[in-house]
Amino acid sequence: VEGEVFSPPRQAFIKHSPVFEDMYLVGDGSSGEGRSKEKPIILEGYQAADFKALLMILYPTTTDLISGKLSLTKGQWTGVLRLSRPWEMHEIRKFAIERLSSEPFNLTPAEKVSLAREHKVSKWLIEGLTSLASGDPELSPDQLEAAIGLRASFRIVGIQNKALSKPMITSLLIDGNSATRLALPVLHCGYCVKPMITSRCTCQSCNLAVEPGTLGPVYISSSTTTSMLNRTDVGLSFYFRADSLLCYACRRSFMPSGITCTACNKNNTPSINLIIPLSPSRAPDCSMEGLVREVFKDEIQECDM
Incomplete structure (x- = not known):
């Protein structure tokens, strides 16, 4: 690899890679490639540093095994x-x-897009793209274009405009009385002040499943006591008790019984005040993800191939 000769045991390569299994079979033939350092299998187009990193995975040291870490x-x-991809x-x-998806690496959204395109990782x-x-x-x-390219940045702006055009809060009549209906992602945690519901949620009273982007099944009655407008990290907002949120x-x-925030994992009990921004600045992430899947469908499918 890049002129450097490696002599690792072949068993791990044969076990984990059908490509190398075929290489060794060919090498054991009349050519003699792979049978000695004088006649190694030549891997063109690859970097020695990458190959060394792969060897650290295939042949961990005693220290790695004892610590349980690589x-x-x-x-x-x-x-x-x-x-790993070309070698199957x-x-x-x-x-x-x-490992790259977890601590301590914390890939940025731009890094995820770049690595996903290079290595075909749809996740x-x-x-x-959803984060962006x-x-x-x-x-x-300009920063968005530099991060993901001109065409993709235009698509992202289109997704933002489409998502922001969807109402997150509106009014309706319940038994002749005015009420406020809302989509679940406008509910912000009473502790971290972040959107607390980003996936399907079930009514704890009747088990009705509510999708996060759906506007209608959840409402606040006109008799509910809410706070005056207060300035929060998400702008002007008002508060109301969690148990005042009703199912249509x-x-x-x-x-x-309250609900646990998906952002900070703290339990918002029924008596805790939830927060609703006066003008939600962003549509729910889950809605954004759906639009991303729709707009970038072809590119996502290419990653899955």
């Missing part, structure tokens, strides 16, 4: 990912994706 850098894990090392590829592509469409982080048009299907409390 001390690879982000660049080394990326190198493992770079080799599916288990190792999955392992590298899992990262969806996550990265949701404004996390907030990027200028059963007309009872939607969360009589």
Whole structure:
């Protein structure tokens, strides 16, 4: 590899890679390639540093085994990912994706998109594009173009405009009385002040399943006591007790036992005040993800191939 000769045991390569299994079979033939250092199998187009990182996975040291950790850098894990796909090392590829997705690497949305495109990881592509469409982080048009390219940045702006055109709060009549209906993602946690429901949620009183982007099944009655407008991290907002959120299907409390915030994992008990921004600045992440899947469908499918 890049002029450097390696002599690792072949068993792990044969076990994890059908490509190497074929290489060794060919090498054991009349050519003699792979049978000695004088006649190695030549791997063109690959980097020695990536190959060394792969060897750290295939042949961990005693220290690695005792500690239960593989001390690879982000660049080394990326190198493992770079080799595992063309060599059909599916288990190792999955392992590298899992490690890069976790602490301490914390891939940025732009990094996820870039790595997803290079290494065909649909999970990262969806996550990265959804974060960028949701404004996390907030990027200028030039920064967005530099991060993901001109065409994709135009698509992201289109997704944002489409998502923001959807009403998140409106009014309706319940038994002749005015009420406020809302989509679940406008509910912000009383502790961390972040959207607390980003996936399907079930009414605790009647088990009605409510999709996060659906406007209608959940409402606040006109008799509910709310706070005056207060300035919060998400702008002007008002507060109301969690047990005042009602289900349209059963007309009872939607969360009589409270609910755990998906952002900070703290339990918002029925007596805790939930927060609703006066003007939600972003549509729910789950809605954004649906739009990302729709708009970038072809590119996502290419990653899955």
